[in-house]
Amino acid sequence: MLAEKNIRLDVQGLRAVAVLAVIIYHVNKAWLPSGFVGVDVFFVISGFIITSLIVGRKENFDWKGFYWGRVKRIAPAYFLMLAVVALVSAVLFLPADFKFFKDSLKAALSFTSNSYFEGFGSYFAPRAHELPLLHTWSLAIEMQFYLFLPVLVCFLPARLLRPVFVLLGIGLLAWSEYKLFNKSEQAVYFSLVARFPEFLIGAFVALLPPKNSLPMRYKSLIGAGGALLLALSVVFIDVQHFPGMWTLLPCIGTALLIAARHGPVSTLLAAKPMVWVGGVSYSLYLWHWPILAFIRYYTGQYELQMVWLAVFVISSLVVAWLSYRWVELPVRHVQGIRTVQKKMLAIAVCVFAVIGVSKEVNVAVVDKLPVEMTRYAPSDEICHGKVVGDCTRGYPGSSPRVLVIGDSHAAQLNYFFDAVGVKNEMAFRVITASSCVPITGFDVERLPLWAQDSCRSQIETVDALMAEADVIVLAGMWQYQTQSDEFMLAFSRFIEAAAEQNKRVFVLAQIPMFDTNFLRIHRFIALGLPVQVTQNNEWKSANSKIEAAVHDVSSAQFLDFSESEFFASAPFENNLLIYLDNHHLNESGARRYGQYAASFFQKNLLKIDN
Template identity: 30%
Template sequence: MHSKKLAYRPDIDGLRALAVLAVTLFHFNKQWLPGGFVGVDAFFVISGFLITGIIYGNGPSFSFADFYGRRVRRILPAAIFVTAITLITGSLLMMPADVKDLSGSSIAAALSAANIYFWLFLDTSYFAPSSETVPLLHMWSLGVEEQFYLVWPALMIIAMKLGGKRLLAASAVIIAIASFAVSEYYVTREPSFAYYMLPSRAGELLIGALLFLWQDSRRVSTAVANVASFVGLALIAVSLVMLDEKGGFPGIRSIIPSVGAALLILGGSNQAGLLPKILANPIARKIGFRSFSLYLWHWPVLAFYRYAYGEPTLAGGITCALLMWGLTELTYRLIETPFRSHSPRWLITKATPIFATSLAVIAVSYVLVQNKGLWSTASGKVYLAQLNQHDFNTKAASKFPFNCQMFKNDPELWTQDRCLIGDKSTPAETLLWGDSNAAHYVGYLKVVAENSHFALRNISHSSCPPVRELKGLVPSAQQQSCQEFNNKAFAESKNYRTVIIGAAWDNYAKANGQAQFEKTIAELASNGNQVLIALNVPVFEELDRMCSAKAIRFPGMDCVSKAIFASTSDSKTNAFLVELADRYPNVSTFGVRDQVCKSGVCSAYKDGALLYYDRGHLSMIGSELIGREVIKTGTLPQPIAALASKAQQLGRNSTQ
C-alpha cells in the first residue's frame, strides 16, 4: 500500500444525487422510472470505490479502529435515528401484527442485519405490492454495505501483505465473478437471497474497488474521461428505462448499471470533462450531501402513506415529498453533520449516545414483540378491545358455529342441531345449500327467520357449486369431497318444502357452468320444491377489510369512500339466473343488491359499518345488518317472506 489520501470528488456527490433521486422516483411510482431501483447499485459501486481508496490510500498507517470509527460516525447516527423514529411512529399508528413485524426489522436494522432479516422473514419479494408498506425494508442495503465493511478491509490487508496490489486485484476479480455467478444462480431459484444478501451483491461493490485499483496509478485524459462518462451515463439511462423487476434482479443484469456507475466515476477522475462538471453543479452536490438522509427517510414516509391511504394522489405525493425533504434536512443538519466529525472525546460524546440509542431501539422492539405489537398501557388495552370488536364485526361467516360451512365433506352436519337457525320451535322446512356464497346469507336468513318464526337448515361446502356435474368447475383434488356433498344435498333436498341454493355463480359461469345451473334448477323444480336462487352480491374488487381497523388510530383515513363504485345494473350472471328462474312457476330469486347499491352507487359500508368480509363475501354481522334493514323498511323479498310459518300455513289452507 501507499500513503495517498483520496481527494474529494464533487462529481461523486452529483452521482449520489442521481442515484437517490432515481430510487425515490421509482418508489413514488414505478411507471415513472421502471429501473429506478438500480440507484442502489450505483451506491454500492460508489461505496466500493471510496472504501477501497480510503484503505489503500492510508498505506501502512491504516488503522482498523480509525476506519470503523469513521464508519460508525458516518452511518449509524442517521440510520439509528430514522429507525427509532419509524419504530415509535409505527407503534402508535400501525396494527399490532404489523408493529410486531416492524419491531423485528428494527432489531435487525440496529444490528446491521436488516438484509438477513428480510431474506428470512419477509414473506413476499422486494418488488411485491405488499412490501411497499414495510417501513424499514430499505435498510437491507445498509446491511449489505455494513457487512461488506466487516470483510473487505481485512481481505485487502491480507492480500496486500501476501502478494501486493496484483494479488489484491486478482482476488477482487475472482470474488466479483463468483458473486455475479451466485446472483445469477439464485435470481430464479431463491430471488430473496439474490436480492438481499451480500454474496450476490458483493460484485457490485467490488466493481467500484477494482475501478480504484485500476485508475489509481493512471492519469485519464479529458477525451477518455468524456467517452467513459457518456458511455457510463448511457448505461445508467438504459438501466433506468429498460430494466424492471419482471425480468429478475440482480443477476448478471446488475452488471449494466454497476459498470455504468463505474465509468461515470472513472470519467470524473479528470475534472475537466463535461459530465463531471455537470455532476458537480451546486444543486446536485447539495442533494448528494443529503443523499444518505434522503434515502433513509423517503421509504418510511411513502410506506406509512401507502399503509393508510393507498397509492399517493397528487396532493398526497406533494405532501410526502415535502415531509421527506423536511426530515432529510433536519437529519442532515442535526444528526449527520454533527456526528460525522472526529473529536478527541468522540467515544464519549458521540459513540455513547449512538450505541445507547441502538440498545434502546432493541429493547423497545423486544418489548413490543413480546407484547404482540401493543404497548402495555391503558390506551393500549382500549385499542385492543376496539380491534377485537372490529374483528368480530367483520369476521367471515364460516367463523360462526351456527353456520355449517365445511371445507371437506362431513355427513354428520346434516343431523346436527347447530345447523338449524331461526325459530327452532317450528319444523325446518327450508334448506340453504351451496358454497361460501350461500353461507354468507346465513346471517340475513337467521334474522329474518327469527323475526318471521320459521326454521331452516343451512349447510355448505367451500368452493363447491350446487350442481350435479363438477368437471371444469372444481379442482380435481376437491372433486370427490364436493361430489359426495352434492349427492347428499340433492337427496336431502326432497325432504324440504323449500330449497335455497347459493354459489359464486359468476366464477362458475366464467368456467362455462351455465348448462349445469340449468340442469340443477330443472331437477329441483321437478321434485316439487319451492326453489330460491340466492344471487351474487356486488363485488368490491379493491376492498380492504383492515382499512376501518387501521382508521381507529391512523388520522384522516376515509375507508367508506374507497369502498364504493357506480353501478346501475346487475351482473350478467345474475340476469341469467333471473331469466332462468322465470321459466318455472316454483323458482324465484332474491339478493341484497337493493340494500348494497342505492341511487346508482354501491357501498360496502352501511352507516359507517363494513358489511363485507372480503371483496365478494358478506361478513356474518354485515349479513345480519342487511336482514334487519329489510325487516325494518318492509322490503323483505316476497319469496323470503313466503317462508314464514304463517304464510306457509295460509298456503296449505288455500290448497285445501
C-alpha cells in the same frame, strides 16, 4: 470515512443521481420504471469507497477503527429513524398492522431486514408500499458487505485481487441468473449473494491504476458512456429479471462515471446542487420512504394527489436536512472514541426506550374494537389455506352436500354459511385459500410465493371432495381474478366440467369494494384525523365479466346481491359497520349477510333432493 477534503464531488453528485432515481421510482413507478437501480448505484459507490479506504491502509489496517467508523457513519441516523418510525406507527397503525411492523423492526434493528423481506408475505399484511421499513433491506445488505470485504482485500495478495473479484463476480451473477430462471425473483432481489457483484464492480475500480495520463477526450468519452448506460438502466430494466446479468448495465455505467473523474459529465455531477443532494443522500434515503409509506397508509392510495405530493417532497427534504445537520455531521466530526461512544450510548438508550414502549402506545391511544369487527372468522377454525377438521359450516350434524370454493372472498363467508345453514338445516363444506380460487387449472404461479403452496394444497383438497358434492358454490375477489386470462379459462372449464357431472353451480358476485379500509378509518377518526370514504367501482365490471362466463353454462347461475338492500348503505347495515377492510366483511357483517340471504337460498337455490 474519507476525510472531507478528499471527498470527490463528482461521486457526491452520483449519490444525488442514485437517491433521486430511487425516490422518483418510489413515488410512482410509472414516472421512472427502473429507478430502483439507484440502490445499485449506491452499492457500486460503497464498493469503490470502502475498497479505497482499505487498500490505502492495507499494510497497517485498523480493524477496530474500520468497523467503528462504519457504525458511526450509519447507526446514529438509522436508529433515530427507527425510533421515530416506531412511535408514529404505534399511533397510526391498527394493532394487526403494527404486529407486522414490529416484526420488520426487529429485523431492521439487527440489520437482517433483507432476509425478513425476502420471505415476507401475508394476505392481510399492509401492502408493500405501506411498509415503513421496507427500504432498510439495502442498508442491511450494505452492513453485511462491510463484514466480508476487508477480509477479502486484506488477506488476498494484491496481485490476485482483481482476478479474484472478476471470477467471484461472474460466479455470483451466474448463481443469480440460475435463481431467477427458477422463479425465485423475491429471494434474489433481497439477497446479499446476488448483490455482492455490484460492490465488487466498485471495488474493482478502486484497484485500477491512476488514469491521470489519459487525454481529456478519453475521460469525457468514458464519462459519457457511463451516463448513457445509467440513463438506459433507469428506464428499460425489468425488475422481474433483476438483479442477475442486467445488473451489469447500471453498475458498469456507475463504474465508468467514477473512473472518468473529469469531463463534462463529471463537471455536471460536481455542480453545487448535485453535491448538496449527494451530501444529504443518506438521510434522504432513510427518511423519504417512511414518510411516503405513512402517507399511503393514511390515504389508502398508491398514487399521491398533488397536495400529498407536496407534503411528501417538503417533509422529506426538511427531515433529511435536520437529520444530516443535527445527527450525521455532529457524530461524524466528534473527536475521541470515548466521547462518541458516550453519545451513541445515550442515543441507543433513548431509541430502545421509545421502541420498547411503542407496543403499549399502539393499544392505548385508541379503544380496542370488539373482536368480531377485527376479523371475518377465527383463522384457526376455518379451512383457509389449510384443512381444519372437516371444514363444515352450517347446521350441526347435517351431511355437507354443498362445496364452497374460493379465495378470501369465500373465506369471509364462513359465518354467512353458518347463518344460511342453520336456517335451512343444511351444511356446507368451505375450502378457500389466499388470493387463490382452488380449482384445477388455476394459475398458481402468478400468486406471491408465500401463497402458492397452500393454493396447490387446497386444489388437491377440492379435487378429492368434488365427487361428494351435489352443489358447487364459487366466490372470489373477481376484481383480482379476472385480470388473468388463464384464470378465466380455468374458471370456464371448471364450471362446464361440473355441469357435465350433473352438479349445480352457483357463482356469487363480488361484494361492493371501497378505496377505504374501514378499520383504519375508525382509528383515524378516534385520533381526530380527517377521513374520506370513496367507493371503488372496478368490481362492477369484474362481476359483469364473471356473469358473462357463467351465462354460457346452462346449469350454472350467477347470484348478485351487491345491488340488494343489504348493501344499500354499505359499509354499514342498520348503522353497524359490516366491513373488515375495503373489500372484506367482518364477522358481524358475514352473519347478517347470511341471515339476509338465507330465505333466498331456501326458496330458489339449494333444495337438494334426498
